[in-house]
Amino acid sequence: MLSEFDLIKQFFQRSRPGTAALGIGDDCALLAPAPGMQMAISSDMLVENRHFFAGADARMLGHKCLAVNLSDLAAMGARPVAFTLALALPAAEPAWLGEFAAGLFALADLHDCELIGGDTTKGPLTICITIFGELAPGHALRRAAAVAGDDLWISGTLGDARLALAGYRKEVALDDAAQLLAGARMHTPSPRVALGLALAGARLAHAAIDISDGLVGDLGHILAASRVGATFDVDALPAGPALAAQPQALRRRFCAAGGDDYELCFSAAPAQREAILAAGLASGAAVTRVGTIDAAPGLRLVDARGQALDLPLAGFDHFASA
Amino acid sequence: MLSEFDLIKQFFQRSRPGTAALGIGDDCALLAPAPGMQMAISSDMLVENRHFFAGADARMLGHKCLAVNLSDLAAMGARPVAFTLALALPAAEPAWLGEFAAGLFALADLHDCELIGGDTTKGPLTICITIFGELAPGHALRRAAAVAGDDLWISGTLGDARLALAGYRKEVALDDAAQLLAGARMHTPSPRVALGLALAGARLAHAAIDISDGLVGDLGHILAASRVGATFDVDALPAGPALAAQPQALRRRFCAAGGDDYELCFSAAPAQREAILAAGLASGAAVTRVGTIDAAPGLRLVDARGQALDLPLAGFDHFASA
Structure with missing residues (x-):
């Protein structure tokens, strides 16, 4: 049986150097934006059977849970820097974790975005990423x-x-x-x-x-x-x-x-x-x-001719039954 | 039925001014440490039936989920500044949310720690807080x-x-x-x-x-x-x-x-x-x-007389069955 600490070490702790002054392995990570820059921060939680199907492909899930957070930085115009990952798992399955980490880090590396900390626990499959980007004051796309x-x-x-x-x-x-x-x-x-x-x-x-x-x-x-x-x-x-x-x-x-x-x-x-x-x-x-x-x-x-349309549309509400 | 946006507005969006350049309500929050300071960052996820009992008092739960994160900042020697809250809830119950928010904000206010963003969704009760503190480079308690x-x-x-x-x-x-x-x-x-x-x-x-x-x-x-x-x-x-x-x-x-x-x-x-x-x-x-x-x-x-003790002890492992 894989322990919590073995799990983090084996799948999520990497040696590649990053921007953070301190990454995984202490009570907190340490991070500072470049002098004069602001940090843009966003947090998204993905829940099995709500945001993805039970049995979803682990590699694609690793990609997607980071992608939705990167998208929030994109919408603000911020440069990705780092993220934390909190993960509740029904069980610590090495095959699943290997695939999940592969999908996650492939996208993270593409955007030079470093995993700097987080939490793992037993529970219904839930993924919460908090992401950190950098941008110049006054430049945010509000x-x-x-x-x-x-x-x-x-x-x-x-x-x-x-x-x-x-x-x-x-x-x-x-x-x-x-x-x-x-x-x-x-x-x-x-x-x-x-x-x-x-x-x-x-x-x-x-x-x-x-x-x-x-x-x-x-x-x-x-x-x-x-x-x-x-x-x-x-x-x-x-x-x-x-x-x-x-x-x-x-x-x-x-x-x-x-x-x-x-x-x-x-x-x-x-x-x-x-x-x-x-x-x-x-x-x-x-x-x-x-x-x-x-x-x-x-x-x-x-419509294309400029005529008013009355479409039955609604945005997605996470507490609606749909 | 309370929508996701009404829920955030009613229970979690407050008018009190804070440190963050931008709080709840955009794709990202904006935050900058004071010039020359680092940010200490920690993330904890609390899951029902794992970290707290089903039916736990909502006000005490609001307190505890922030307390465990503040404790990580304390262990690093960082001054609390802000936090994000990602919350999966089986249903949006106003009475529960009011109590949860009361417990959360009472402790947050005690430490001048501002809620700057997060996420709410339907799902098994899960609380993920990511917290941000400030400290001078080289002062962290590593x-x-x-x-x-x-x-x-x-x-x-x-x-x-x-x-x-x-x-x-x-x-x-x-x-x-x-x-x-x-x-x-x-x-x-x-x-x-x-x-x-x-x-x-x-x-x-x-x-x-x-x-x-x-x-x-x-x-x-x-x-x-x-x-x-x-x-x-x-x-x-x-x-x-x-x-x-x-x-x-x-x-x-x-x-x-x-x-x-x-x-x-x-x-x-x-x-x-x-x-x-x-x-x-x-x-x-x-x-x-x-x-x-x-x-x-x-x-x-x-023991008190300096004699070696051999106690059967083990730290808590979140993937052990206990």
């Missing part, structure tokens, strides 16, 4: 910073994660290729860290949020915090490659309110259009202009 | 800093939390008064923040750790990290007021390896004895000298 007249932008594509879920639930009949394509977006999302850094570093964008609970719901947070409204063209939303082959009604619904997308929704002055397209190209995340921020409160969804 | 010849010290008293558990489990027959007295140490521990600050700030101590898994096990981490040994007098260990009335064998066992104590075990040069006693008085936490750090590896337990 939810409250949208301005009437701003363009509204989306990174990457939307809706494939929700389509994958619909496929698993048999709400939609998907062939194997489509299920696999959509499933990759659900299980191994790519946080838009480089794009967020470019938008914040060069002050290209005003407000930003990551789309984890669905575009309509998450954009609603920007509108409420900024006391503005928005109009967007539902048919301009970039559907994921699997969702693009589905009927219009499903495309509209899953793009506008699918959830689990981990793309960025951001607002920026029209003068920045060229620079934003260039930042998208440079960071490997396509960006699409989908609407505008309005002075009038409320969210207006229109 | 596990690796014990030196042969150091005195070994303990703050407060030991064993009452373990006695309370034994009472609940009917391993020991306790009258109501003793159960209540011991239970208070189990449910509402007092993290030794002021003592830790005094020990680190004036460089009085070398190594320190908080005793959460039992003295023998936790001291073992100092010995391993510092490559030293230790001798301590089991009968010199300060038993809690309820445990003090119990037979010697139980006193020895619960003091030396009870767990859940959240007291500090620290090493310091003999020249600091007067200063350490004064720091204990000033911080309201009695300190007791219980042994010495030795060059010879291993842990030697002796």
